[in-house]
Amino acid sequence: MTQTLAHDPVITKAAGDILDRGYAVVKLGDIDAGNLRNAISTAVRFFQRPLEDKKQHGSADHNYGYRPFGIEYSRVPERPDMNECFTLWSSRLDLIPNAAGVADVTDAFRDWRDSLAPIVKAILDEVAKNFGTAAAPEFEKASYLQINYCLPAPAERDLLQDKHEDGHMVTVLHATAPGLEIYHEGEESGEVRPMLPAADEVVIMPGSVLTALSGGKIAPLYHQVRNHGLDDRQSIMYFVNPEIDEPLFGWIENGDGERADIREHVQNAPSMFGLPPVEAL
Template sequence: MTQTAPLRTATTDAIRKAADDILDRGYAVVKLTDLDARNLRTAISTAVEFFRRPLEDKMAHGSADHNYGYRPFGIEYSITPERPDMNECFTLWSSRLDLIPDAADIDDLTGSFLDWRDSLAPLVKAVLDLVAANFGTAAAPEFEKASYLQINYCLPAPAERDLLQDKHEDGHMVTVLHATAPGLEIYPYGFDNDEVLPVLPDTDEVVIMPGSVLTALSGGKISPLYHQVRNHGLDDRQSIMYFVNPEIEEPLFGWIDSADGTRADIREAVQNAPSMFGLPPVEAL
């Protein structure tokens, strides 16, 4: 069983409010402790130094399938490959440094990511356990071995490209996000409602956004939060995400019976969700 560090990321009241906000309005904003805010800042600043390296140096730390370590521009997209996300990325799955080529040469970056992950994992567990309890389930699925951190380093975009990332949902259980500059826009009233809300967390805040895996677990009671990133012509914007996936070594059933009284195993949907963005399947590593 996955072990998480003791909860230090937010107060009990903040955890309860985050769970309630996910259930009531479809997303939550959580204020971090000073220690965890420092971990966030360090992870971002260390990654920025990495992205400023020559492309050849960065490519040396990316896997052949672009799933681990550095991912260059043009691989990941939100809707169609013809409109790639306007950023390059770095990802760290679980604690698997062995999956990143020459990871020992960038231990400052991977170390800062692991510190940030250790800040987030207890927060995620505490919030999701309260959400699960609302559906009569003792605890949310374990997630650390199947979840990953990713930072997007935005690239200059043509003025005619209105969105850096097109409207999408992330296909995970939840995404925990921090962005350093404006651009994130959410659809708080569902996919079919065109009203958008710009969201910019403070320097010590993260946004928790449900994905379609949480929708499946909750029997459709919690909708995936669709979002996009507006092009404001900025030349210095980063967003760092913790993409939280349930571990799928064993059958994974929803928290609510379907109309026929059964509960479907949703593992296949969890595993294949990244394919809609041009990425390999989810694994428990």
């Protein structure tokens, strides 16, 4: 599959959409869509376990495995995201406490990641070529899958997640029910649009790391999640970060003819949301 993606019209269109309108929607093949469905349904069964059981599969810093409600936020700690999470970084099962007890979840997540990674690489490589760069940075060791399991929210809480950008290279997202809204024309202005991918689609949303790589040419896609009072909503994301074990330079020279090393931005972006730094695992 990876051999043919470079010339796939779906890949070419997705890269063009990111460059031209600031995001892309990609339709999946049958096998990949099946892996997506399996990852979501397997995770939902995990979230239905008792809380004390789930907590046995979360790291002390809340970065690996189960993350309970109240840790992650989009704007301020006083308004936590109205969901609990499960995350898998790279393939590092050793970082998830008692990982054998959630093997069904991690196996399903890795299958879904294996569907996504070649698609993401092909799209990002195509984007990079538009800036005179042969390929985008490697990312698999510094990227992670996360599923958000939405919790009942009080009616006065209008947003399940406040307006934010994710701070990654791109986020690949699928949601099972309405709520996601995108700011199409940038952070402070522009039309707010509901965005619900079909059952076999994902949305690819640029983050500020791609903005830094592109010298500001590709803006981060700001978004939020509205509270529609639903009791069955999940969103699953692949947060794509460049590996930073070596200097990582932007694709465009700055005013003095140099290219900025953006590793510090990559590593510290999660602090916006109360999370630990990015590592290459």
